[in-house]
Amino acid sequence: MKNTFGESVSVTIFGESHGTMIGAVLDGLAPGITVDEDFIAAQMDLRRSAGAISTARREADKVRIVSGVFNGKTTGTPITFIIENEDTRSKDYGELAYKARPGHADYTAQMKYHGFQDFRGGGHFSGRITAGIVAAGAVAISALEKKGIRIGTHILTCGGVSDRSFNDPAEDIMKLSGLEFAVLDDSVKEPMVAAILAAKEEGDSVGGRLETAVVGCPAGLGEPWFDTLEGVLSHGLFSIPAIKGVEFGEGFGFADERGSSANDQFRSNNGTVYTSTNNNGGVLGGITNGMPIIFRCAVKPTPSIYKEQNTIDMNDMTNTTLQIKGRHDPAIIHRARVVVDSMTALVLCDQLALRYGTDWLYSE
């Protein structure tokens, strides 16, 4: 399948950056879950972000729920989220219609869709399509919270500046909730933003790393092979534009360790099992062990930059150059973190429904 993801709880996304509307269909979620439209709007605002370090696109991203919610609660049937594209001024796309932007999907879209793709603003490849994931994810996040499962993501590094890692994941997640620029150590925000603005001034952009924690997730989710929790989560996470790496627990840091320091030793506190370290990020043998799930995503620098770049004219595949004008995000990492939370919530709802049945998220 292509634009649908998940087995018991699935999400289908559609739309193009400058088409009529974009949206998502969230299917399989339990009935009886309260839908908090204010929280959805708040998540949309966080994703959209604004200000000096974000795109100037001024749309409110108002989400309309057109199916699957009745009297304020999920019905159990598909929930459809619609977001109108207001700011789609008819204009001449000029060279962007046929010149491949480096780092973007223009050329691969051409190879796959033979020129029939909607090229305007990146079309179906636009980061704007993540708005549907965020809308659906907001409902998933609310559902999980009712069951004591909470997700939080912060900017671990950006523009050469580093935040601290999670100390007390449960508490740290609370802190991150609603932050527009999500860092755990307040003092790193300013230098990070400064680094982003410095890049912007040079017509450039920056990347970074996001770190996510999930607390409250029961042990026993995921499969030993193929549908390991790591495999399923990374499958979803890699579809977020600009994410080029995913690691769990120590991740690539394991490469320099030995078994004796890498292994998480088990301990029991009156029958409650935990591990004295959490190097495996809450997943062992592909299955959750009840410890916080910890993972990190690599975010590449926004490919749209002002600087002139070499590229090709896709009409005849000849060499040319391109300078991209118009709106640019010098960084998207602070916005991407909302998408990471959303995708994580969707995957967990699916895993929980597969494990405990379709009613579990609703049941008291």
Place this chain on the structure above:
Amino acid sequence: MKNTFGESVSVTIFGESHGTMIGAVLDGLAPGITVDEDFIAAQMDLRRSAGAISTARREADKVRIVSGVFNGKTTGTPITFIIENEDTRSKDYGELAYKARPGHADYTAQMKYHGFQDFRGGGHFSGRITAGIVAAGAVAISALEKKGIRIGTHILTCGGVSDRSFNDPAEDIMKLSGLEFAVLDDSVKEPMVAAILAAKEEGDSVGGRLETAVVGCPAGLGEPWFDTLEGVLSHGLFSIPAIKGVEFGEGFGFADERGSSANDQFRSNNGTVYTSTNNNGGVLGGITNGMPIIFRCAVKPTPSIYKEQNTIDMNDMTNTTLQIKGRHDPAIIHRARVVVDSMTALVLCDQLALRYGTDWLYSE
């Protein structure tokens, strides 16, 4: 689905470390592909490895193909690979029957299967189960090679020693073929092995990083969302035991770059499009761009170590200690690389069949 992976070309695996037999069913591969049993055996030998740095388990891992091959060629129907477990001496598993080995799946298996899992030698979680993936992958690798698509993986770092990266992926892949300890720079083999043996001597183990290149893969594979090539590949790769991170191209290295250096600029050589760098590892917007696909996997240190560790008794979830006796691998990274090649081949066969139809791998 649980132990089945892939859409048009799929693989199903089964078996336990000390059960009667393990194996795999490879389904959906085109008919008419020559099955090279010698190559399968060679790949099995590489996976099994041997000698001082590997397990002492002495099985020949002889693969029997019991369906789906007729007159030496694939029939198009399921190909079943069977590997008998010869070395399954009946014995007392002692404390391993109820003490959770740190870093292993014993505890998560208990949480998921409530004590009904076959605990002997890790049961269905054992790295031995990858033998089925390697057998199936060998047929996939052969099929891809006929179409000019080649895969190679080397040990990028291990025990603090680093190999060089790919220079000329096509040539480097040739060099790696058949190597028991796969490094690109011959001079790093000895220090790497020394580091592994040093860990072994201390009853410990080491991890590392694998780097993989794929050449000859056409542009246009993968989907913009969810079934991105990165997402599907990582989904498969994370099911290889001990893999805790996957990154494409620059991966986590992107975090410290700017757009102007990160973007791969397009160039055309008489209509043949390429990028002057390959920071994105051959995938843009989730879709292959025709450049070599490059990714790296983090491999955690083998969790089985001689050193005494804290753990729990799963009968009553109380604290205890454990010292694991018997066979140990101080490193599995040189064996894991065969599994990475195999999984990559299986995913690519699936992607190619989805894109070009079920006969493409066979067609002239």
Place this chain on the structure above:
Amino acid sequence: MKNTFGESVSVTIFGESHGTMIGAVLDGLAPGITVDEDFIAAQMDLRRSAGAISTARREADKVRIVSGVFNGKTTGTPITFIIENEDTRSKDYGELAYKARPGHADYTAQMKYHGFQDFRGGGHFSGRITAGIVAAGAVAISALEKKGIRIGTHILTCGGVSDRSFNDPAEDIMKLSGLEFAVLDDSVKEPMVAAILAAKEEGDSVGGRLETAVVGCPAGLGEPWFDTLEGVLSHGLFSIPAIKGVEFGEGFGFADERGSSANDQFRSNNGTVYTSTNNNGGVLGGITNGMPIIFRCAVKPTPSIYKEQNTIDMNDMTNTTLQIKGRHDPAIIHRARVVVDSMTALVLCDQLALRYGTDWLYSE
């Protein structure tokens, strides 16, 4: 998965009878296919039907395509069809909110969704939801026709009156195209309509059988097991409300035959293979043989009738009676045939893409 169907080409449907809007997302269809909005509108009109034997609901069922079509052609990315529910007067649903209509899904919805389902007009179970399938199916039908594959369905029996079967399927399909009341023998239309109106006058309804033919479909589609063409088609067809039986070729008629009369003997006409009879309805061993695909669907009488019926009050599961007022269809079989054509087209597009690749429907 729940409201998504298909592997390479898939359709996702959403909406409730009296919600804001209903629709469908058609994903995976090749790029470059011309979208004929007039044909979509014509199919919608056929499904909606009108007049004495159909519902009085007066909506135009105007389809808006809000994604996946650019410059009049498919882009290859998800195509979203939106149909606003205009005629959703706010009203008191009275006893229909808690009394289960016999023959309808009210009670099973209650068991599955615990009372959170949107009960108004049958909610997500309403036949109205098939409008999304018809919109998506219209694009699929157009795509298939470009490749010489044509589908036609007629009312084989209704209200005790029988139409003739297919003689020359290719020609018969042409005749059926665009018919509002699709019969092959014009003379049976009047008695069929009379039978429907007679039932209506008594506050009752009638069922019938539909017969479908597909011509031009290449041999080799479908799998030997599980994803047989019969299995996949029936899977789709049974989701059309009121369909309670599906048979291929002679179907249940085979029960009274012998092998010697049932077998379709092969003949070759200068290398073109055909069978001298087509008792198997174009499918042997689950795979198309190049002959016309022939199947029949049983359609149960519309469950909404005026006559008073016994039922239960779902608030306390006690006995009561119900007389359903308002709009009724004494027959839906003439409308259901449009949905059968649509579903068949969607399944075939998926099968063709799986077999020949995602570009086949577009390629010249």
Place this chain on the structure above:
Amino acid sequence: MKNTFGESVSVTIFGESHGTMIGAVLDGLAPGITVDEDFIAAQMDLRRSAGAISTARREADKVRIVSGVFNGKTTGTPITFIIENEDTRSKDYGELAYKARPGHADYTAQMKYHGFQDFRGGGHFSGRITAGIVAAGAVAISALEKKGIRIGTHILTCGGVSDRSFNDPAEDIMKLSGLEFAVLDDSVKEPMVAAILAAKEEGDSVGGRLETAVVGCPAGLGEPWFDTLEGVLSHGLFSIPAIKGVEFGEGFGFADERGSSANDQFRSNNGTVYTSTNNNGGVLGGITNGMPIIFRCAVKPTPSIYKEQNTIDMNDMTNTTLQIKGRHDPAIIHRARVVVDSMTALVLCDQLALRYGTDWLYSE
């Protein structure tokens, strides 16, 4: 996917009629279910059948379980069933290697697999492959019985002779259990067998209809669209060779009814809801309503007959004739019913796991 079926509980089948071995992998079944090898053997015997009306193939069909069962109980990981093909005498297949048997899959296999298929005895298309389904199904049947869900199938018509329908499904199912020639009215067995033998004497074969009942299945299984219980069940059932029609409840009989007689009116007996008739066969709106699930399958006459038939030589697609010698089944309907029970059990286990979670079948 091709030879794998099911979402949470899935079955993968493999093998060819005259290959080394055939089998099945049953994945996703809850841990802790007792595996009754005697019951499996008994089901295999019923499928194999014997005597005058069945094939002379003398194999014991001994099932070996080589994974997924530990200490007599399911582990929760894949259960693999292996059946060796003992009776595969090397011989000259003569004209059967290139002449397409009418009614069989020889020609469609040629179209799909281009001549690489294993043609011996029908290869992967052979009815023998159902042995894997029966082995897996036996475990599923046992698991369901522990939860009070029972399945029974009888020969409703065969060779022009009719059995009575289900009266009291729960009691009737008990009666059918273990019957080699399953009829509800003992007096019809003799005339049915006589009709079969009469066909055999003429070198011919007969078809028939099977009727199945399931009792004890909770209300609320199945989805409103696509994955309706009818759709999923029929998907599975149509993969049983020779099945060419599936109908639920009144099925095609609905065509001649009116809504007032077709609707099943709801009644409550102290809060226990039932319908006073069961014309819908226990499924409304695609979802079980708690009444017995009733369906019928059309079985076409065995295509292998002694009588000379027209056919083609597939080497050059020219006309020829064929007389099939060797073993023939004048009827397979009494054997097919075991496969129907098995497939039904597998589908229900999957539906129950999807609805109530992966542990439900095990939980007390």
